[in-house]
Amino acid sequence: MSALHELNDERFASRGLRLWIMRDDLVHPELPGNKFRKLKYNLVEARECGHRTLLTFGGAYSNHIRATAAAGALHGFATIGVIRGDELAGKPLNPSLAYAAERGMRLVFVDRAAYRRRAESAYLDELRQEYGDFFAIPEGGSNPAAVRGCAELPSEIDVPYDVVAVACGTGGTLAGIAAGLPSDKAAVGFAVLKGDFLARDVAELQRQTYGETRGSWRVDGSAHCGGYARTTPELTAFLADFARRHGIAPDEIYVGKMLYGLFAAAHRGEFAPGTRIVAVKTG
Incomplete structure (x- = not known):
């Protein structure tokens, strides 16, 4: 249970x-937060x-790639990571990919055209012909098994609350949390x-998991700061101030943007007085 x-x-x-x-x-030393929840039932x-x-x-800096490599090492699975960017092959590995390799993951670098086919069954068949049989987990880990794992999070919240806020990349964490919320x-x-x-x-993930959409939820698109892994001076300044005030240093890619957007939404008056909000630090 998370504190x-x-x-x-x-x-x-x-x-x-x-x-x-x-x-x-802090839920697991090598599988933090939503990565633990997303992989839990995939491993089962x-x-x-x-x-x-x-x-x-995953991409070259994917936390999901790191987590899958760690999960495989911990639970006795071999792991293969198909990495976006064939130009990375043969070059020194960045810390994320080096960690995955140290945990035993075989790294396969593919060009952008091949990577765009990652959800195609024909492409998965091609990969099986080359690398043997495997259990496929999508980019970011978001699938029905992941949704079921993330749906367990609301039951662990032991304070009175009205809203749960979370960073949203591939949508699996939000889909699960929303499905697990009280009405x-x-x-x-x-x-x-x-x-x-x-x-x-998010809606499609819920339909794949439960046959319907569930819960009260929405996506706020105002805090992406230009796109994935992009930042702005305003975001950087906000996070430095947040760390100074609260002793917590959120990352700029996921949790930082969630908090930045959450504070901006509060400033705009989007939450009624008395609203109690739980912001999930997923990693």
């Missing part, structure tokens, strides 16, 4: 709001189906990528 810490911040208090940080990043399914190898997809609660996902596709993807 919750209430933050005393006048930017929320002055509007009659209360804010807790859920330290889901892989083992029940008799698979010995996990194959998944009188809501979730908001702050998109870290530019584009208007995430609400559709």
Whole structure:
């Protein structure tokens, strides 16, 4: 169970709001937060189906690639990571990929055209012909098994609350959290990528998992700061100030953007006075 810490911040208090940080990043030393939750039932399914190898997809700095490599090493699976960018082959590995390799992951670098086919069954068949049988986990780990794992998070919140806020990349975490909420609660996902596709993807993940959409949720697209892994001077300054005030240093790619968007939404008056918000620090 993840610890919750209430933050005393006048930017929320002055509007009659209360804010807790859920330290889901501390749930496991090598599989922090939503990575633990997303992989939990994928590993169960892989083992029940008799698979010995996990194959998944990610960029050069993917936390999901790191987590899958760690999960494989911890639970006795071989792992293969299909990495976007054939220009990276033969070059020194960055810390994320070096960690994955140290945990036993076989890294396969492919060009952008091949990577765009990652969800195609024909491409997975081609990969099986080359690398043998495997249990496939999609980019970011978001699939019905991941949704079921993330749906367990709301039951661990042991403070009174109204809204859960979370960073939203591929949509699996938001889809699960929203599905697991009591009927009188809501979730908001702050998109870290530019584009208007995430609400559709979250809804589709819920339909794949439950046969219907569930829960009260929405995607806020105002805090992506130009796109994935992009930043702005305003975001950098906000995060430095947040760390100084609260002793927590969120990353700029996911949690930082969620908090940046959450504080901006509070400033715009999007939450009624008295609203109690739990912000999930996923990693």
